[in-house]
Amino acid sequence: MKIVGVAACTVGIAHTYIAQEKLESAAKKAGHEISMETQGTIGTENELTAEQIEEADIVILATDVKLNNRERFDGKRMIEVATDVAVKSPNKLVKKAEEVLAQKQ
Secondary structure (H helix, E strand, C coil): CEEEEEEECCCCCHHHHHHHHHHHHHHHHCCCEEEEEEEECCEEECCCCHHHHHHCCEEEEEECCCCCCHHHHCCCCEEEECHHHHHHCHHHHHHHHHHHHHHHC
């Protein structure tokens, strides 16, 4: 499974990057490819390309704030959660993504 996602917390520092790291680790552990973008106080980092989004099976948005360029994900299967969910339960979140995709088939 190919996952793309965005992490963004209200302050744009700690939870943004912790959510990114936890999701990347959980997805890789489950054998999936993942690319995460962060939107924080220093702007957007690791910005997802149109190609990455197009190839993705699912989008995970772990955010506490309004995202920039959210329309890029229109038409994609998506899971939206608060950053604390990604921080506290990244493995369950990846499992949920697997379940959402399984329902598609």
